[in-house]
Amino acid sequence: MNLAEAIISKNAEKHPYKSAVGFKKKEGWKELSWKKFSEIIYKTANALKNNGVEDNDKVAIYADNSAEWLIFDLAAMSIGAITVPIYSTNNAEQAEYIINDSQAKIILVGNQAQYDASFEIVQKENSLQTIIVSKKAVWVKKEHTFYLEDFIAKSSPKLEIVKKEFDDLATIIYTSGTTGTPKGVMLTHGNFIKAFDAHFEFFKFKNFEEELSLAFLPLTHVFERCWSLLCLYGGARVYFLEDPKDIAKTLVEVKPTMMCAVPRFFQKIYAGVNEMAAESSSLKKKIFNWALEVGKETAELRRKDNAIPFGLKLKESLAETLVFGKIKQKIGGRLWFLPCGGASLSPEVTQFFESVGIHVTVGYGLSETTATLTAFPFTKFEHGSCGKPLPGVEIRIGENDEIQAKGNGVMKGYYQKPEETEKVFTQDGWFKTGDAGKFDDHGNLFITDRIKDLMKTSNGKYISPQQIENVLTNNNFISQIVLIAEGRQFVSALIVPNFEFLKDYVSKNNIPFTNWEDAVQKKEIIDLYKDKIKELQHELSDYEKVKKFTLMPSEFEISSGEITPTLKVKRAVVLKKYADLIEKMY
Template identity: 65%
Template sequence: MNLAQIIITRNIEKQALKPAIGFKKGNQWAELSWKKFSQTIAKTANALKTAGIRENDRVAIYADNSAEWITFDLAILSIGAITVPVYATNNAEQTEYIINDSQASMVMVGNQKQYEICYSLLQKNQFLKSIIVAKDKEITKKEDTVFLSDFIADQSMEIEFCPRSYEDLATIIYTSGTTGIPKGAMITHGNLRKGFDAHFEFFKFKNFEEEVSLAFLPLTHVFERSWSLLSLYGGAKVYFLENPKEIAHALAEIKPTMMCTVPRFFQKVYAGIHDAVEKSTSTKKKIFHWAVSVGKHYAALKRTEKRVPFVLNFKYRLANLLVFSKIKQKMGGRLWFTPCGGASISPEVTEFFDAIGQHLTVGYGLTETTATIALFPFTQFEYGTCGKILPGVEVRIGENSEIQVRGDGIMKGYFNKSEETEAVFTPDGWFKTGDAGEIDEAGNLTITDRIKDLLKTSNGKYIAPQQVENTLSNNSYIQQVMVIAEGRQFVSALIVPNFEFLKAMLEKMNIPFTSWEDILNREEIVKLYRTKIEEFQRILASFERVKKFILMPAEFEMGSGEITPTLKIKRKVVLEKYKDLIERMYS
């Protein structure tokens, strides 16, 4: 059965008048009931058919998160067409590549820049035939393009779903990998639906229809897209945040119970909490460290399903009252389920949030596996691992300790790339992840190395950059870091400071602010960071430690192609862009 049909019909039957989605309208949050949401999807689906879109045609979405995004997506799926998401931050060249490679005939855009890029393509592209503008009055458009509201006007609110099998394509998701040309992973209706059912079997959620999820990661990415569709599939209400920089306000306003996120989000929260504690009084420091110690003891017993003694339970309630509740309130106060993936996360960060009662459901997966391969259950997991294998997924450890996968979530292959597809599958049909790992006796999967990312120094030593980068960034001093070591005699790094934190430090050091280029070249600032870096990396082996570094005056950004939507640095791009700067550290 068509995935969109399942999502719509089961919720119309159960809760037609309850809210389905939320979105920002001006400065206020608004909602659509399941009945209204399904009618809007139906009108959009019928408009697509009127415009000539047929089953298996590709339709692109090039916009930030919005109600229009998810509506257009479900409308495309409803008629048996194939959604092609394009990252909202992609430039003209990247967008043209995806339009051409997928042969998309229509695109919905969200803002003026996206519109201008697509309009220029419309004049010369052999595949793209029409542009739909998501929001009225926010874009200046030409006469030969149409606003979404006009596009769906006068369309029927009755929908005829196109039958789909498990093997039929639902979407082509282009990898945002840190190296290489993006490839379109072909994800089927079955990949998504079976994955959703596996998650519900794994977690055995109760009263899922009462949950509230906040979507702030890009819907273009497999993680947020599949999680938001899973939430709707289960009947939860999903709010869509267009501007991820407004996440702090959105958490306070919406008070979500669920939210998928990336490690950097919790690393920043972790660093901010510890920085605030360091600035507090000695009494508050003692209370905080006592509370965390109690929390860790309590969490360890809960994690291993052991009885919590009465006295410890009392202490934990007191710790929650004095410390933990205040921290959790800043994240809305109701957040309890937080799938976390897209990059590695330090065990100490995961353990800390478990201690305060904010469990992180750490997981591992790829675009090609429809996200989840393994993840933390609610109990019986181990910090530092990726958790247990999802039902319907098989994992084996192949040559060079590579994690290989087969099962319900594995893509059909890369769109129009038979050689690339063949290269990532073994002769007996297992998908090769490119990551090295191991499975312990309890069934926990651990990533030991990122085969694709391992760096080898000229001395023959292998460096796992994620480990070094996590070690250096779990604090308030450093916002981003990229380690360099491949073919070099020692490890170096490009380091982006936490500018907000550093600005406060300048006041304490009586250093007047001029420009970040000037500030970061000052001897006392470089010395401060050298001291801190030496302190942070004491736990690393001597050959893993950063010997030289350069402080960068601006963050790596998605818009410039330097980071992926899950905030992983694109090493190849950064290495090329800053090659002269890097050579200075080795000259």
């Protein structure tokens, strides 16, 4: 079955006047019903056909999150074309590589920089022939270009969706990659549909059609795209956040019930709440700590699927009124289900959210596995783990403790890279994830680290950097950190302060400085971070502890290639770029 048909036809027929998607227009939020949503998709699909897009042609999307993004995606799949997403933050060179490698014919862009980059590419007489611009605010040249509104204006709102087999290609997702050249992950219509069915079987949601999800992470990334499409597949509404910087305001405006996010989102809330509690009066601090203890007790009983005594329910109700309700209101007041992926999340963070009454569903997966392989069930999960395999997923632990997978979501391979594909599959057909892990006695999967990231000190001790980095970023003074240990006699780190909190600290302590480059070299600030790090890593083994660090004057940036669009540090890039700073610590 065609994925677009599985999503559109069922819902447009079942509840045509129910809202499907939401987006911001000027200062207000607007919605499209399933009837209107499907008509716009079909008009876009017919316009693509009229402009020469045929079955199995490639259609690129180079834009920030928007309703148009998903409309274009589903329209392309409706006519049997293959969608090729490009990160909105990619520069012209990176976009050109993906367009040339995939041989994309037509591209949707969202802003001026994306249009200008695409216009340069289209003039080079390669595969790209046409640019579609989603917003009229973008200034365009006439050649090869249409505004989306004009592009679809004369198209029919009726379409016979192209039939597809489960094994037919639906999309090519180029890995943002923490190392090396991006590879095109080939995912099929069956990969998506079977993965979605597995999620519904695993979670057994009630009244899923009443849920509202906010698309916050980039739709280009497999995690957000799969989650948003899954929500539409199940008949829920999806709202689109175009600028992630507006997340705090948007959560309060939209009041979503579901949203997928990366660990940094949860770490910031966790650190912010604890910082606020620490600075409160002794009475407020006492109430906060009491509420948290009550929350922990009830959350633990729910986790074990045990009944909650009446007296404890009364206490929980009071804790909700005094403390938890106020925390929840800051993130909209209705969030209850939050899938988290992209990196590991510390047990103390997931325990905190469970105590407050928000289920953070930690999961594990890759672009190559159509996102989720494992996830927390609603009960009997284990904090610190990545949950249990979804239906239709098999996992085994191979050589070097590598996690290997088989199942519905595993990709067809890398586009036009048979040798690279062969490298990531065992002879008996298991996909090699590149992550090290283990199962506990109850079938919970624990990630120990990326095999490539495991570090060995000159003393022969193995360091798992991600776990230590998590410990150190679960506070409001450290925004980003990169550990260095490979072949070294001790662990050191490059640390990016949380400049918002640091600014408040220097102001309160009357520390004069001219700029951040000057500030991070001041003894008072270095001493502050020495104390923070000592406090945060007291439970680590001595050989795991950061002995020296360098404070960075600015954040690692997506645009400079130091981090991926989902905020994972490209370790090799950072280590090479700041080699001189690192050597000074040794």
